[in-house]
Amino acid sequence: MKKKEVRAITCIICPVGCKARVTIENGKILKIEDVECSRGEEYVGRELEAPVRDFFTTVRIKGASTPVLPVRSTQPIPKDKILNCVLELVNVVVDAPVEAGDVIFKKPLGLGVDIVATRDMNRVKEK
Amino acid sequence: MTKRNVDIAVIGGGAAGLAAAIKAKEKGIENIVILERNEELGGILPQCIHTGFGLRYFKENFTGPEYISRFIKKAQDLQIESKLDTMVLEITSDKKITAVNSVDGLLTLQAKAIVLAMGCRERTRGALGIAGTRPAGILTAGTAQRLMDIEGYMPGAKVVILGSGDIGLIMARRFVMEGAKVEAVVEILPYASGLSRNVVQCLEDFNIPLLLEHTVTSIHGADRVEAVTVAKVNVDWKPIQETERTIECDTLILSVGLIPENELSQIADIALDSATGGPIINDYMETSVQGIFGCGNVVHVYDLVDQVTQAGELAGESAARYVLNELPTLRKKIVLKAGDNVKSVVPQIISGEEPVTLHLRVKKPMRNVKVKIGNLSIPKRVVRPPEMVVISFTGKAIEKLEKKDELRVSIEGETGP
Numbered sequence: 001m002k003k004k005e006v007r008a009i010t011c012i013i014c015p016v017g018c019k020a021r022v023t024i025e026n027g028k029i030l031k032i033e034d035v036e037c038s039r040g041e042e043y044v045g046r047e048l049e050a051p052v053r054d055f056f057t058t059v060r061i062k063g064a065s066t067p068v069l070p071v072r073s074t075q076p077i078p079k080d081k082i083l084n085c086v087l088e089l090v091n092v093v094v095d096a097p098v099e100a101g102d103v104i105f106k107k108p109l110g111l112g113v114d115i116v117a118t119r120d121m122n123r124v125k126e127k
Numbered sequence: 128m129t130k131r132n133v134d135i136a137v138i139g140g141g142a143a144g145l146a147a148a149i150k151a152k153e154k155g156i157e158n159i160v161i162l163e164r165n166e167e168l169g170g171i172l173p174q175c176i177h178t179g180f181g182l183r184y185f186k187e188n189f190t191g192p193e194y195i196s197r198f199i200k201k202a203q204d205l206q207i208e209s210k211l212d213t214m215v216l217e218i219t220s221d222k223k224i225t226a227v228n229s230v231d232g233l234l235t236l237q238a239k240a241i242v243l244a245m246g247c248r249e250r251t252r253g254a255l256g257i258a259g260t261r262p263a264g265i266l267t268a269g270t271a272q273r274l275m276d277i278e279g280y281m282p283g284a285k286v287v288i289l290g291s292g293d294i295g296l297i298m299a300r301r302f303v304m305e306g307a308k309v310e311a312v313v314e315i316l317p318y319a320s321g322l323s324r325n326v327v328q329c330l331e332d333f334n335i336p337l338l339l340e341h342t343v344t345s346i347h348g349a350d351r352v353e354a355v356t357v358a359k360v361n362v363d364w365k366p367i368q369e370t371e372r373t374i375e376c377d378t379l380i381l382s383v384g385l386i387p388e389n390e391l392s393q394i395a396d397i398a399l400d401s402a403t404g405g406p407i408i409n410d411y412m413e414t415s416v417q418g419i420f421g422c423g424n425v426v427h428v429y430d431l432v433d434q435v436t437q438a439g440e441l442a443g444e445s446a447a448r449y450v451l452n453e454l455p456t457l458r459k460k461i462v463l464k465a466g467d468n469v470k471s472v473v474p475q476i477i478s479g480e481e482p483v484t485l486h487l488r489v490k491k492p493m494r495n496v497k498v499k500i501g502n503l504s505i506p507k508r509v510v511r512p513p514e515m516v517v518i519s520f521t522g523k524a525i526e527k528l529e530k531k532d533e534l535r536v537s538i539e540g541e542t543g544p
């Protein structure tokens with residue numbers, strides 16, 4: 001017997017936030033309704049198969065004017081890996097100076113993306 | 128005491144002020160100074176470490192620091208002077224500025240034009256009047272963000288967030304990522320105040336409960352927050368006593384709105400709009416005082432930094448034209464008044480002759496709507512209070528607009544999200 005269901009998925013690609021209605025049969029998408037653009041349709045498809053999210057957090061930095069450095073992943077990562085990825089970076093301490101784009105951690109959890117700095121941090125004189 | 132003359136003084140070095148200064152410099156104004164009270168340029172962006180910035184302006188998905196560094200570098204490349212750690216104490220309607228810092232001491236500037244770009248501040252507990260004790264552990268969302276993502280402190284371990292504004296939603300996710308437990312986000316309205324994308328990726332992704340039509344009625348704890356009482360509210364926003372329950376927590380985060388910061392504008396006798404809390408501006412972003420312009424969140428609170436940058440560019444260009452004696456005075460002044468389901472409209476005064484972009488804030492969600500401005504009607508699929516309604520008029524459309532001294536801007540449609 002065929003299993004058919006309709007699921008509601010809110011698109012997060014842009015601030016419009018389309019509320020998509022997706023009809024699924026036996027795990028396959030039959031149709032996507034109420035989405036305004038093709039990027040939204042792409043998102044809804046990915047969200048059902050393997051949802052990903054942008055990843056960003058801070059790591060500790062020494063020798064800079066503040067104690068934390070903001071970082072991000074070069075590409076989105078699987079949604080269910082966000083908290084694991086944070087834990088992977090918990091003990092990272094970098095030394096100033098750092099430039100935006102510098103790789104801070106290579107391929108956490110073997111995900112195939114790098115963690116990079118998102119701002120410059122100059123070295124300041126030790127007090 | 129240091130005294131000097133400048134062409135343009137920009138008050139505030141965040142997204143709006145940087146864009147204004149850069150644009151004015153590009154228009155040929157040499158003598159520009161940015162006055163910034165923080166130790167670095169960038170305003171709020173350095174602490175907004177999440178993504179979602181620049182999708183419109185750069186067509187890229189930047190974090191806050193990545194977005195603003197492009198403007199900081201550009202300002203440096205253009206050799207625009209900025210005075211950091213500098214507090215502006217007073218501006219006058221004849222464009223005299225008094226400021227203070229530890230290098231110049233007391234500083235007096237006579238400017239030909241001023242750009243106001245002071246941004247906004249967060250509404251605090253005092254504005255809400257929540258009952259209870261006054262323990263440590265009650266912070267605004269932006270303060271928590273600064274502590275966590277700039278200063279490297281963790282403000283709490285068990286958190287309740289009051290208000291579902293975007294910063295509150297974003298901090299809910301940050302708290303969970305940093306190992307805290309977020310017990311609930313409490314919202315008095317029947318819908319989230321923040322963008323729905325943030326409800327999904329900040330709350331639903333981490334199974335954080337969103338309590339709609341609820342509020343915090345009391346805060347408990349002597350030295351530190353120990354718990355809060357929450358209750359469901361009725362249609363008049365009054366708490367229903369039988370629904371009260373206590374949630375144990377050590378931190379209460381407030382994300383209950385932003386207010387344009389206009390103490391300086393008031394000193395200069397600039398007319399403010401009670402609906403936005405910011406100066407009344409015209410097509411050119413000029414305030415009621417000639418030669419003083421406003422841009423960004425000091426005028427009204429925007430959804431996106433991309434829009435703030437554009438507003439800054441327009442104000443910077445106008446200030447440059449004013450200094451060069453190229454800025455026309457409006458021949459005709461049409462005052463725009465907020466009508467049905469419109470909370471505010473910016474600019475408040477238009478010429479009705481030049482292309483203009485209107486920014487509206489609606490009171491309640493509606494669908495299949497018509498935005499009516501005088502005799503013109505513009506269809507929109509849906510309007511929601513968290514999302515600013517942006518309507519651009521080309522020269523052609525504006526020609527058709529009836530030229531009355533006052534026009535109502537109203538929104539008609541079906542109730543519901």
